Amino acid sequence: MRNMISQTPTPPYYAVIFTSIRTEGDNGYAEMADRMVELARQQEGFLGVESARNEVGITVSYWRDLESIRRWKENSEHSFAREKGRKEWYQSFKVRIAKVESDYGFVI
Amino acid sequence: MRNMISQTPTPPYYAVIFTSIRTEGDNGYAEMADRMVELARQQEGFLGVESARNEVGITVSYWRDLESIRRWKENSEHSFAREKGRKEWYQSFKVRIAKVESDYGFVI
Numbered sequence: 464m465r466n467m468i469s470q471t472p473t474p475p476y477y478a479v480i481f482t483s484i485r486t487e488g489d490n491g492y493a494e495m496a497d498r499m500v501e502l503a504r505q506q507e508g509f510l511g512v513e514s515a516r517n518e519v520g521i522t523v524s525y526w527r528d529l530e531s532i533r534r535w536k537e538n539s540e541h542s543f544a545r546e547k548g549r550k551e552w553y554q555s556f557k558v559r560i561a562k563v564e565s566d567y568g569f570v571i
Numbered sequence: 572m573r574n575m576i577s578q579t580p581t582p583p584y585y586a587v588i589f590t591s592i593r594t595e596g597d598n599g600y601a602e603m604a605d606r607m608v609e610l611a612r613q614q615e616g617f618l619g620v621e622s623a624r625n626e627v628g629i630t631v632s633y634w635r636d637l638e639s640i641r642r643w644k645e646n647s648e649h650s651f652a653r654e655k656g657r658k659e660w661y662q663s664f665k666v667r668i669a670k671v672e673s674d675y676g677f678v679i
Contacts, residue, residue, distance in 0.1 A: 467592070467626075468590045468663055468665050469590075469665075478586070478588060478667065478669050480588065480631055480671075482576045483576070484575070514629075515623035516623050516625065517624065517625075519575065519623055520623060521629045523588055523590070523631070555576055555676070556676045556677065557674060557676035557678055558676050559579075559674040560672055560673045561672060563669040564668055565667075565668045566665060566666060566667040566668065568664045568665035568666050569663060570663045
């Protein structure tokens, strides 16, 4: 997976900011995380994803609208992964759904 | 610096999502990054910050409103650091300003 700065369109669009602290050990996490990114990319309205982890992991996915986010949340494979996350992979997590109103920067 | 999941208030509030790719070498970056977090914490309207870096670095800071974000952007020490960032520290970066509309999760 290439992990770069997402080339998102002109705002407005939506960001899902997922911040987490992992439990010890992999327990199938890395494979599932890769699979979820692969699957997210196939969803209608998906605009990009950025991810990094040290003590805290942050994954920001970008979406065209709230409807796209809702559909992704209801995806059955994603729902199964979220359930595993709550039970096994995350000590703590927080999901924030936010409307991107403006952006700037330089991306090569 | 303790790097945890921020205990933000009930939405709405704002998130500044800063995604970057660094240039080679430290060149004073780490010290300045710590200083900027320290300084941000002192600003009125600051609600929290989360940060992680691998290939891509992601720092999400949370703010009460757009006015708090504007004042922080105009802070002179922060402006100086941003200028250094553009010239020396970042190969690419993107800043997205987003209104957090909802959140969920469990944070210990």
